[in-house]
Amino acid sequence: MIDGLDYIQSLGANTIWLLPVFKAGSYHGYDTVDYYTVIPDYGTNDDLIRLIKEVHQRKMHILLDYVVNHTSNQHPFFKDAFNNPASPYSEYYVWLKKDQTSYSSFAGVDSMPILNYASLKVRKYVMDVALHWMDPNNDGDLSDGIDGWRCDVAIGPPHDFWAQLRAAMTAKNPKSLLLGELWTGAKEISSYLQGNEFDAAFDFPTLAELTKSGDINGGGLLSGKSPVAMVDISLRVAQSLYSPGAHVGRFVNNHDTNRVMSAVNGDTTRARAGAVWLLTAPGTPMIYYGEEIGMKGSKGSGPIYDEYRREPLDWYKAETGPEMTGWFKPADRNNRPNDGISVEEEDKLSGSLLELYRRLAKLRLDNAALRQSGYDLPKLDSDQRNLYVLRRWDSDTLFLIIINFTGQPVSWTTAPDLLKVNDQVFKLESDAPILSDLMTSDPGSKMTIQPAGYAILKAAK
Ligand SMILES: [Ca+2]
């Protein structure tokens, strides 16, 4: 990880979210056995602390994944309490039988018993772990501590617990971030973003409009299968419901969904359009490792499922090399050696997907108008209504991001109204886009945008 920080920074990222790193029962780590010890395959606790310090030296941030809804059934508390009503840890879990042989578990999976948040001891335990990793040697110097938590299954524990945890984290480090995996509807997500619980949440409802199903490829706006209006509505709902200070994570895939390159059935032009959507979107873009080089990954049909969407980052042309893990390499995996998809093959390659991610990230970092700023989805004339058009602006600059997710070419002329925001009037610096793909310019500032084509226009005062 430390050796990979240059690469991560080359994507414009300033924050790293690590999937679970604590000792667990399964390869994925979402069934914790020991919240105080790093998985030996990944390294030692000291290695993690070294990583945190290296990240901080670069003025970056690091979030760890916190599995708080449940533990592993191999966690010592559960092992002690199972079939043992006299155990001091009985109140930590939710028993369905008096003899404590039957219990509530996450998604009905026996290996993940749900923690009992009615217990004050559970709350204290979970908060102690959270605060520990924010300053592991407890000397008040936070440089060895993480910058926040991404909480798994955050709709599990009750609201008042999150408020309690947020308050405890603020007391320790007011700048720390509490990010929830609130995989639910916009209204319910907003109930956690009122200011005293989560600071940040992922926009799952918009993801659902972009790809329809995380498990089935070829659906949603990115594949040109659903109307742009659905994403428009989803972004508007988020804008109106979520408190203005909330950080809204935007993404086109994660470790629980098919990878975006597979979601668009391997159509590189559509993956590129998805990258433009992501890295110009309002909120905070999240890149799931490997999407930036176009790795594929679709849920398996059993008995192995998610591993296919979690293949190791393909660093090398040969799919093997120094420091690259090879923990999952079945014959029917989604990624191959010499398939043109690896960091090594794309790193210096003009026109690669990786290059596009870096260009878009740089554009975002270089322009405040593309980050925390005003945005809207303007109303368009009927012949252009099928285009995705986003405006982003600050006091100096206005960007128009135009993406054609449909299967037909669409022509575009910038209507003068689109260059007016409230009382401000902007002027296009040039009729030519600053970044585009699959687009032709005709005389008289008319453009034709092909399917999966896009254009980013920049205007100034
Ligand atoms: Ca410290």
Ligand SMILES: [Ca+2]
């Ligand atoms: Ca490859």
